[in-house]
Amino acid sequence: MIQPGATIGIMGGGQLGRMLAVAAAQLGYRCHIYAPEAESIAADVSARFTSADWDDRAALTAFADDCAVITYEFENVPVEPLTAIPAEKLAPGTRALEVAQDRLLEKRFITELGGRPAPYAPVDSAADMAEAIRSIGAPGILKTRRDGYDGKGQWRIASADLAEELDLPETPLIYEGLVRFAGEFSVILARRADGEICFWESAQNTHVKGILAKSVLPAGPTIAEQVPVARKLAAEAAEKLGYVGVLTLEFFATDDGPVFNEMAPRVHNSGHWSTEGAVTSQFENHIRAICGLPLGDTATVGSSVEMRNLIGTSGEEALALLEDPQAHLHFYGKLDARPGRKMGHVTRIDA
Structure with missing residues (x-):
């Protein structure tokens, strides 16, 4: 059990970190925000703020030394640099980040557990896109496998003809069939x-x-x-x-x-x-x-x-x-x- 008065590290400097820091303060903890931005709305309500790149291992090590436990308000924190932080201090662990950061890995993970995602197919080329349309149909949604939120990094594909005209971004993608839902x-x-x-x-x-x-x-x-x-x-x-x-x-x-x-x-x-x-x-x-x-x-x-x-x-x-x-x-x-x-x-x- 981590005692009140200890410092909780939060990776990411946005509104979720801000609300976590407020909740932590009510329980007697201090928060230390780590984010690459020069300013942070989470840092406004926290005890300390480190502004450094995600891959700055020296900054991450110093950050970890100051914190009893470290968590995230942002799931796209790069995983590899987190090896600079003792694994026992990270909650949740990096496996959750690895799965959630890649939409293809995420869907395969859920499928292995018996869950049912929307029909999907990986897309790395125009040929893959054409095959995805043939197997899943249109309309559908083309998404970047990594990053993207709140509608960013997504394209609605209304028909196979429109898919052929699309200039695919040079990044791994995933195509998902639309789901009729209540x-x-x-x-x-x-x-x-x-x-x-x-x-x-x-x-x-x-x-x-x-x-x-x-x-x-x-x-x-x-x-x-x-x-x-x-x-x-x-x-x-x-x-x-x-x-x-x-x-x-x-x-x-x-x-x-x-x-x-x-x-x-x-x-x-x-x-x-x-x-x-x-x-x-x-x-x-x-x-x-x-x-x-x-x-x-x-x-x-x-x-x-x-x-x-x-x-x-x-x-x-x-x-x-x-x-x-x-x-x-x-x-x-x-x-x-x-x-x-x-x-x-x-x-x-x-x-």
Whole structure:
């Protein structure tokens, strides 16, 4: 067990790191942020900040020496440089990053566990693209195997003709068939090193242009019926990875049961509602898990919860939301509002 007063390292300097640092402070811990950017909104609320490249081994070693445990708010931290950090300090371990960073490895991992992803095929050439269209059909989504989030690094392929006209980027890709679904949902769990595990209620998620727009609880009967199967898969994935911390798996609810979409080895946007909407938030339970503390109660507070992302919203516009006395505003402190950028979120709870 890591005692209060110790320093928790967080790799990545964005809003998830910011909310983790706030949760850690409430439990008596200090946080040290490591990120390549010169400025960090997570560092604004943390004790220390190291601005250095991901592959700066000297900086990583010094960072590790200052921290009792190190976690991530960003799953695309390069794995190889992390060998500069003692493996026992990393929570979760690097295996979770390796799987989640490559969409092809991720889908194969889930398939081996008995899960069902959307139909997919690796694409490394125009010939591969043509074969993927023949075997899976169109429309579909072409994605980079690595990086890309919130709709970035993705192309909708409406027909085989359009696929032939596409100038493929020179990077490994994966083609996925479109899934007919009744709703999208996330399974979010927290797991300790000893295998203790807990789940939050699954919200129904709505995306607009590839970006999560809102999460709503309760999710409705269609999703509720499919949550047990999805939870079983998520728990098996966490066990296989020896996972410690909060893990998120995203699913489509279909007529044939849940279809796996993506995995995130970190706290997740679709769990932001839990700060006010659950007895214990995903951020606090992540800190509890990586520090070896007992996990908190994840029961939902209230009869319904809605979390909306503030995308491209200015500070003035965000503060105006406080005219609603039931609005719980989280504004991330980003200075430049622009289209497609998550500036904050707002949560409302009905008793």
